[in-house]
Amino acid sequence: MVKKEITFIYLDTVQKQVYEMIAEEAKKRGYKTRITDDKFAKCEVGWYCEHINHPQFSKFSVIMLHDIMQQFGNWPDIWLREPWDKYDIGFLPSKVWVENWSWCSQYYYANPRMGVYLTGWPKADRLAEYSDKTKKMMLAEKMGLDSQKRTILYAPAWENDHKQDEFVQAMLPLNVNILIKQAPWPDCYPEQVANIKEMYELHKDNPRVIQMNPKTSILDAIMVSDVLVSDESSTMSESVMLGKPAVSVDNWLIPDTTPSRKPANDYDYVIKTTKEKLTECIAGVIADYDKYQGEAQQYSDSHFSNIGSCIPKMLDVLDAAIAGQESPIKPLEREKAVRLSFVDWLRHVDITLRRELTCNYCVRFLLLRKLYNTYKRIRGKQ
Secondary structure: OOOOOOEEOOOOHHHHHHHHHHHHHHHOOOEEEEEEOOOOOEEEEEEEEEOOOHHHHEEEEEEEEEOOOOHHOOOOOOOOOOOOOOEEEEEEEEEEHHHHHHHHOOOOOHHHOOEEOOOHHHHHHHHHHHOOOHHHHHHHHHOOOOOOOEEEEOOOOOOOOOHHHHHHHOOOOOOEEEEEHHHOOOOOOOOHHHHHHHHHHOOOOOOOOOOOOOOHHHHHOOOOOOOEEOOOOOHHHHHOOOOOOOOEEOOOOOOOOOEEEOOOOOOOOOOEEEEHHHHHHHHHHHHOHHHHHOOOOOHHHHOOOOOOOOOHHHHHHHHHHHHOOOOOOOOOOOOOOOOHHHHHHHHHHHHHHHHHHHHHHHOOOOHHHHHHHHHHHHHHHH
Protein backbone atom coordinates (compact mmCIF):
# COMPACT_ATOMS: atom_id res chain seq x y z
CA MET A 1 0.00 0.00 0.00
CA VAL A 2 1.41 3.38 -1.03
CA LYS A 3 1.08 6.13 1.58
CA LYS A 4 -0.22 9.58 0.66
CA GLU A 5 3.23 11.13 0.77
CA ILE A 6 4.64 12.90 -2.29
CA THR A 7 8.30 13.81 -2.75
CA PHE A 8 8.91 16.30 -5.56
CA ILE A 9 12.43 16.09 -7.02
CA TYR A 10 13.71 19.32 -8.55
CA LEU A 11 16.94 20.62 -10.10
CA ASP A 12 16.38 24.37 -10.37
CA THR A 13 14.27 27.23 -9.06
CA VAL A 14 11.78 27.10 -11.95
CA GLN A 15 10.97 23.44 -11.28
CA LYS A 16 10.63 24.15 -7.57
CA GLN A 17 8.12 26.94 -8.24
CA VAL A 18 5.93 24.58 -10.30
CA TYR A 19 6.14 21.91 -7.62
CA GLU A 20 5.05 24.40 -4.97
CA MET A 21 1.84 24.93 -6.94
CA ILE A 22 1.17 21.17 -7.13
CA ALA A 23 2.10 20.63 -3.47
CA GLU A 24 -0.39 23.30 -2.42
CA GLU A 25 -3.26 21.36 -4.00
CA ALA A 26 -1.90 18.01 -2.75
CA LYS A 27 -1.91 19.20 0.86
CA LYS A 28 -5.60 20.08 0.54
CA ARG A 29 -6.19 16.42 -0.37
CA GLY A 30 -4.43 15.08 2.69
CA TYR A 31 -0.98 14.38 1.22
CA LYS A 32 2.22 14.98 3.09
CA THR A 33 4.59 16.74 0.71
CA ARG A 34 8.31 17.28 0.46
CA ILE A 35 10.25 19.24 -2.18
CA THR A 36 13.90 18.29 -2.45
CA ASP A 37 16.90 18.47 -4.77
CA ASP A 38 18.05 15.04 -3.59
CA LYS A 39 17.56 13.02 -6.77
CA PHE A 40 18.16 9.78 -4.84
CA ALA A 41 15.53 10.50 -2.17
CA LYS A 42 13.61 7.41 -1.07
CA CYS A 43 9.90 8.12 -1.23
CA GLU A 44 6.40 6.72 -1.28
CA VAL A 45 5.31 8.74 -4.32
CA GLY A 46 8.18 10.24 -6.29
CA TRP A 47 7.30 13.07 -8.68
CA TYR A 48 9.93 13.73 -11.35
CA CYS A 49 10.42 16.12 -14.27
CA GLU A 50 14.11 16.09 -15.18
CA HIS A 51 15.84 14.56 -18.20
CA ILE A 52 17.48 11.90 -16.02
CA ASN A 53 15.67 10.58 -12.94
CA HIS A 54 15.89 7.58 -10.63
CA PRO A 55 12.35 6.36 -9.92
CA GLN A 56 13.68 3.08 -8.56
CA PHE A 57 13.90 4.90 -5.22
CA SER A 58 10.11 5.41 -5.17
CA LYS A 59 7.32 2.95 -4.41
CA PHE A 60 5.19 4.82 -6.96
CA SER A 61 6.49 7.26 -9.55
CA VAL A 62 5.08 10.15 -11.59
CA ILE A 63 6.80 11.77 -14.57
CA MET A 64 6.03 15.03 -16.37
CA LEU A 65 7.95 17.42 -18.60
CA HIS A 66 9.95 20.26 -17.10
CA ASP A 67 9.92 22.26 -20.31
CA ILE A 68 7.13 22.72 -22.84
CA MET A 69 9.73 22.53 -25.64
CA GLN A 70 11.77 19.76 -24.02
CA GLN A 71 14.25 18.07 -26.38
CA PHE A 72 12.78 19.92 -29.38
CA GLY A 73 15.66 18.80 -31.57
CA ASN A 74 14.65 15.16 -31.02
CA TRP A 75 10.92 15.51 -31.62
CA PRO A 76 8.73 13.58 -31.97
CA ASP A 77 10.51 10.73 -30.15
CA ILE A 78 12.13 12.11 -27.02
CA TRP A 79 11.43 8.84 -25.20
CA LEU A 80 14.23 6.92 -26.89
CA ARG A 81 16.63 9.03 -24.83
CA GLU A 82 14.35 9.73 -21.87
CA PRO A 83 12.26 6.56 -21.43
CA TRP A 84 9.02 6.60 -19.44
CA ASP A 85 8.53 2.85 -19.06
CA LYS A 86 10.25 2.93 -15.67
CA TYR A 87 7.51 5.20 -14.21
CA ASP A 88 3.95 4.39 -13.14
CA ILE A 89 2.08 7.32 -14.70
CA GLY A 90 3.03 10.16 -17.05
CA PHE A 91 1.45 13.56 -17.70
CA LEU A 92 1.51 15.53 -20.97
CA PRO A 93 0.88 19.29 -21.22
CA SER A 94 -0.67 19.89 -24.64
CA LYS A 95 -2.15 18.51 -27.84
CA VAL A 96 1.21 18.91 -29.58
CA TRP A 97 2.75 16.60 -27.00
CA VAL A 98 -0.06 14.08 -27.48
CA GLU A 99 0.86 14.01 -31.16
CA ASN A 100 4.53 13.45 -30.28
CA TRP A 101 3.71 10.64 -27.89
CA SER A 102 1.20 8.98 -30.22
CA TRP A 103 3.82 8.86 -32.96
CA CYS A 104 6.08 6.63 -30.86
CA SER A 105 3.59 5.06 -28.43
CA GLN A 106 4.02 1.69 -30.14
CA TYR A 107 7.46 1.45 -28.54
CA TYR A 108 7.70 0.05 -25.02
CA TYR A 109 9.99 2.79 -23.70
CA ALA A 110 7.34 5.52 -24.22
CA ASN A 111 4.74 3.86 -21.99
CA PRO A 112 4.51 4.17 -18.19
CA ARG A 113 3.05 1.13 -16.45
CA MET A 114 -0.36 2.71 -15.80
CA GLY A 115 -0.62 5.03 -18.78
CA VAL A 116 -0.07 8.54 -20.12
CA TYR A 117 -2.60 11.32 -19.49
CA LEU A 118 -3.28 14.67 -21.15
CA THR A 119 -3.73 16.94 -18.14
CA GLY A 120 -2.27 20.27 -19.26
CA TRP A 121 0.61 22.52 -18.26
CA PRO A 122 0.72 23.23 -14.49
CA LYS A 123 1.96 26.80 -14.92
CA ALA A 124 -1.19 27.59 -16.90
CA ASP A 125 -3.36 27.04 -13.83
CA ARG A 126 -2.61 30.58 -12.74
CA LEU A 127 -3.56 32.05 -16.10
CA ALA A 128 -6.52 33.90 -14.59
CA GLU A 129 -4.16 35.46 -12.07
CA TYR A 130 -1.83 36.57 -14.85
CA SER A 131 -4.77 38.01 -16.80
CA ASP A 132 -5.68 40.26 -13.87
CA LYS A 133 -5.15 43.79 -15.20
CA THR A 134 -5.06 45.29 -11.71
CA LYS A 135 -2.25 42.98 -10.61
CA LYS A 136 -0.39 43.68 -13.84
CA MET A 137 -0.62 47.44 -13.31
CA MET A 138 0.53 47.17 -9.70
CA LEU A 139 3.51 44.99 -10.58
CA ALA A 140 4.47 47.18 -13.56
CA GLU A 141 4.31 50.29 -11.39
CA LYS A 142 6.43 48.61 -8.70
CA MET A 143 9.05 47.75 -11.32
CA GLY A 144 9.11 51.29 -12.67
CA LEU A 145 7.67 50.53 -16.11
CA ASP A 146 6.14 53.41 -18.06
CA SER A 147 2.48 52.48 -18.67
CA GLN A 148 2.45 54.61 -21.83
CA LYS A 149 5.09 52.42 -23.51
CA ARG A 150 5.17 48.86 -24.78
CA THR A 151 7.43 46.59 -22.71
CA ILE A 152 9.89 44.33 -24.54
CA LEU A 153 11.18 41.43 -22.46
CA TYR A 154 14.50 39.66 -23.01
CA ALA A 155 14.54 36.14 -21.53
CA PRO A 156 17.14 33.86 -23.14
CA ALA A 157 17.78 30.17 -22.65
CA TRP A 158 21.53 30.89 -22.57
CA GLU A 159 23.45 34.10 -21.88
CA ASN A 160 26.58 34.19 -24.04
CA ASP A 161 28.40 36.31 -26.62
CA HIS A 162 26.98 39.51 -25.09
CA LYS A 163 23.47 38.73 -26.33
CA GLN A 164 21.90 40.86 -23.61
CA ASP A 165 23.87 43.91 -24.72
CA GLU A 166 22.93 43.29 -28.35
CA PHE A 167 19.28 43.23 -27.28
CA VAL A 168 19.61 46.43 -25.27
CA GLN A 169 21.38 48.26 -28.10
CA ALA A 170 18.64 47.14 -30.52
CA MET A 171 15.88 48.44 -28.20
CA LEU A 172 17.40 51.82 -27.29
CA PRO A 173 16.25 53.49 -30.56
CA LEU A 174 12.65 52.49 -29.80
CA ASN A 175 10.28 54.20 -27.40
CA VAL A 176 9.80 51.09 -25.24
CA ASN A 177 10.43 49.75 -21.75
CA ILE A 178 13.48 47.45 -21.82
CA LEU A 179 13.05 44.53 -19.42
CA ILE A 180 15.58 41.77 -18.67
CA LYS A 181 14.79 38.40 -17.06
CA GLN A 182 17.69 35.96 -17.01
CA ALA A 183 17.27 32.31 -16.03
CA PRO A 184 18.17 31.35 -12.43
CA TRP A 185 21.24 29.26 -13.32
CA PRO A 186 22.65 27.20 -10.42
CA ASP A 187 26.28 27.54 -9.37
CA CYS A 188 27.18 24.31 -11.14
CA TYR A 189 27.07 26.37 -14.36
CA PRO A 190 29.75 28.95 -13.45
CA GLU A 191 30.17 30.31 -16.99
CA GLN A 192 26.49 31.16 -17.28
CA VAL A 193 26.47 32.72 -13.82
CA ALA A 194 29.53 34.82 -14.75
CA ASN A 195 28.03 35.92 -18.08
CA ILE A 196 24.79 37.04 -16.44
CA LYS A 197 26.72 38.95 -13.76
CA GLU A 198 28.82 40.67 -16.44
CA MET A 199 25.69 41.80 -18.30
CA TYR A 200 24.07 42.98 -15.08
CA GLU A 201 27.07 45.14 -14.27
CA LEU A 202 27.14 46.52 -17.82
CA HIS A 203 23.52 47.74 -17.72
CA LYS A 204 22.78 48.37 -14.05
CA ASP A 205 23.30 52.14 -14.34
CA ASN A 206 21.27 52.55 -17.53
CA PRO A 207 17.91 54.11 -16.54
CA ARG A 208 16.27 52.65 -19.66
CA VAL A 209 17.05 49.07 -18.61
CA ILE A 210 15.18 47.20 -15.88
CA GLN A 211 16.81 43.94 -14.76
CA MET A 212 14.63 41.53 -12.79
CA ASN A 213 15.87 39.12 -10.15
CA PRO A 214 16.51 35.83 -12.04
CA LYS A 215 14.56 33.95 -9.37
CA THR A 216 11.39 35.89 -10.22
CA SER A 217 8.73 33.80 -11.94
CA ILE A 218 8.99 34.08 -15.70
CA LEU A 219 5.20 34.39 -15.84
CA ASP A 220 5.41 37.58 -13.76
CA ALA A 221 7.86 38.96 -16.30
CA ILE A 222 5.67 37.95 -19.25
CA MET A 223 2.55 39.35 -17.56
CA VAL A 224 3.94 42.90 -17.50
CA SER A 225 5.42 42.63 -21.00
CA ASP A 226 4.00 43.00 -24.50
CA VAL A 227 6.61 41.11 -26.55
CA LEU A 228 9.17 38.48 -25.53
CA VAL A 229 12.57 38.15 -27.23
CA SER A 230 14.65 35.01 -26.79
CA ASP A 231 16.75 32.44 -28.63
CA GLU A 232 15.20 29.01 -28.17
CA SER A 233 13.84 29.17 -24.63
CA SER A 234 10.60 27.50 -23.57
CA THR A 235 9.62 30.93 -22.28
CA MET A 236 8.47 31.62 -25.85
CA SER A 237 5.80 28.93 -25.45
CA GLU A 238 4.76 30.41 -22.13
CA SER A 239 4.60 33.84 -23.71
CA VAL A 240 2.13 32.76 -26.39
CA MET A 241 0.26 30.79 -23.73
CA LEU A 242 -0.40 34.19 -22.14
CA GLY A 243 -1.28 35.68 -25.52
CA LYS A 244 1.97 37.62 -25.96
CA PRO A 245 3.97 37.51 -29.24
CA ALA A 246 7.37 35.79 -29.03
CA VAL A 247 10.41 36.63 -31.17
CA SER A 248 13.42 34.35 -31.71
CA VAL A 249 16.74 35.79 -32.85
CA ASP A 250 17.92 33.22 -35.33
CA ASN A 251 21.64 34.04 -35.24
CA TRP A 252 22.11 34.14 -31.48
CA LEU A 253 24.17 31.02 -30.96
CA ILE A 254 23.61 28.34 -28.31
CA PRO A 255 26.84 27.26 -26.51
CA ASP A 256 25.81 23.76 -25.44
CA THR A 257 27.82 22.20 -28.28
CA THR A 258 31.27 22.77 -29.77
CA PRO A 259 31.15 24.73 -31.97
CA SER A 260 28.09 26.64 -30.81
CA ARG A 261 24.92 25.88 -32.75
CA LYS A 262 22.02 27.88 -34.12
CA PRO A 263 18.91 27.93 -31.91
CA ALA A 264 16.25 25.28 -32.33
CA ASN A 265 13.42 27.71 -33.01
CA ASP A 266 11.41 26.09 -35.79
CA TYR A 267 8.13 26.61 -33.96
CA ASP A 268 5.14 27.75 -35.98
CA TYR A 269 4.13 30.32 -33.35
CA VAL A 270 7.49 32.15 -33.18
CA ILE A 271 8.41 35.30 -35.12
CA LYS A 272 11.96 34.82 -36.43
CA THR A 273 14.48 37.56 -37.05
CA THR A 274 18.22 38.25 -36.82
CA LYS A 275 20.13 40.43 -34.37
CA GLU A 276 20.87 42.87 -37.21
CA LYS A 277 17.14 43.29 -37.89
CA LEU A 278 15.87 43.05 -34.31
CA THR A 279 15.06 46.77 -34.01
CA GLU A 280 13.08 46.70 -37.24
CA CYS A 281 11.28 43.49 -36.26
CA ILE A 282 10.12 44.77 -32.87
CA ALA A 283 9.03 48.08 -34.39
CA GLY A 284 6.90 46.11 -36.85
CA VAL A 285 5.30 43.97 -34.14
CA ILE A 286 4.45 47.05 -32.10
CA ALA A 287 2.99 48.83 -35.12
CA ASP A 288 0.60 45.92 -35.83
CA TYR A 289 0.31 44.64 -32.28
CA ASP A 290 -3.34 43.57 -32.35
CA LYS A 291 -2.61 41.19 -35.23
CA TYR A 292 0.40 39.55 -33.57
CA GLN A 293 -1.32 39.32 -30.21
CA GLY A 294 -4.36 37.73 -31.82
CA GLU A 295 -2.19 35.09 -33.49
CA ALA A 296 -0.50 34.28 -30.17
CA GLN A 297 -3.87 33.96 -28.44
CA GLN A 298 -5.17 31.72 -31.21
CA TYR A 299 -2.20 29.39 -30.75
CA SER A 300 -2.74 29.35 -26.99
CA ASP A 301 -6.43 28.47 -27.36
CA SER A 302 -5.74 25.61 -29.77
CA HIS A 303 -2.74 24.00 -28.07
CA PHE A 304 -3.01 24.29 -24.28
CA SER A 305 -5.46 21.98 -22.54
CA ASN A 306 -7.31 22.24 -19.21
CA ILE A 307 -6.08 25.75 -18.44
CA GLY A 308 -6.95 26.46 -14.82
CA SER A 309 -7.64 22.83 -13.89
CA CYS A 310 -4.46 20.97 -14.82
CA ILE A 311 -3.15 20.37 -11.30
CA PRO A 312 -6.48 19.06 -9.93
CA LYS A 313 -6.69 16.67 -12.89
CA MET A 314 -3.15 15.42 -12.22
CA LEU A 315 -4.02 14.71 -8.61
CA ASP A 316 -7.34 13.11 -9.56
CA VAL A 317 -5.35 10.58 -11.59
CA LEU A 318 -2.85 10.05 -8.77
CA ASP A 319 -5.60 9.68 -6.14
CA ALA A 320 -7.24 6.91 -8.13
CA ALA A 321 -3.97 5.17 -8.97
CA ILE A 322 -2.68 4.79 -5.42
CA ALA A 323 -6.17 3.85 -4.18
CA GLY A 324 -6.39 1.09 -6.80
CA GLN A 325 -9.42 2.69 -8.43
CA GLU A 326 -10.30 3.49 -12.03
CA SER A 327 -8.96 6.84 -13.17
CA PRO A 328 -11.58 9.59 -13.73
CA ILE A 329 -9.56 10.57 -16.80
CA LYS A 330 -8.96 8.01 -19.51
CA PRO A 331 -5.32 7.35 -20.40
CA LEU A 332 -4.26 8.04 -23.96
CA GLU A 333 -4.56 5.11 -26.31
CA ARG A 334 -1.25 3.80 -27.56
CA GLU A 335 -0.62 2.43 -31.01
CA LYS A 336 -0.25 -1.33 -31.48
CA ALA A 337 3.06 -2.44 -29.98
CA VAL A 338 5.90 -3.11 -32.41
CA ARG A 339 9.46 -4.30 -31.96
CA LEU A 340 12.30 -1.83 -32.15
CA SER A 341 14.88 -2.36 -34.84
CA PHE A 342 18.06 -3.90 -33.44
CA VAL A 343 19.97 -0.67 -34.10
CA ASP A 344 17.43 1.49 -32.23
CA TRP A 345 17.23 -1.03 -29.39
CA LEU A 346 21.01 -1.03 -29.05
CA ARG A 347 21.11 2.77 -29.07
CA HIS A 348 18.37 2.97 -26.44
CA VAL A 349 20.09 0.44 -24.16
CA ASP A 350 23.45 2.18 -24.60
CA ILE A 351 22.04 5.59 -23.64
CA THR A 352 20.15 4.14 -20.67
CA LEU A 353 23.11 2.20 -19.26
CA ARG A 354 25.55 5.07 -19.71
CA ARG A 355 23.26 7.50 -17.91
CA GLU A 356 22.61 5.07 -15.07
CA LEU A 357 26.34 4.54 -14.67
CA THR A 358 27.40 8.19 -14.77
CA CYS A 359 24.39 9.84 -13.11
CA ASN A 360 23.60 7.22 -10.48
CA TYR A 361 26.32 4.76 -9.53
CA CYS A 362 29.30 7.04 -10.14
CA VAL A 363 27.61 9.76 -8.08
CA ARG A 364 26.73 7.53 -5.13
CA PHE A 365 29.86 5.36 -5.01
CA LEU A 366 33.24 7.08 -4.70
CA LEU A 367 35.36 4.08 -5.76
CA LEU A 368 33.34 3.57 -8.94
CA ARG A 369 33.58 7.28 -9.72
CA LYS A 370 37.35 7.19 -9.39
CA LEU A 371 37.59 4.12 -11.62
CA TYR A 372 35.37 5.73 -14.24
CA ASN A 373 37.36 8.99 -14.20
CA THR A 374 40.58 7.01 -14.57
CA TYR A 375 39.09 5.17 -17.53
CA LYS A 376 38.13 8.49 -19.17
CA ARG A 377 41.64 9.90 -18.68
CA ILE A 378 43.20 6.82 -20.26
CA ARG A 379 40.79 6.99 -23.19
CA GLY A 380 41.53 10.71 -23.58
CA LYS A 381 45.27 10.07 -23.96
CA GLN A 382 44.81 7.51 -26.70
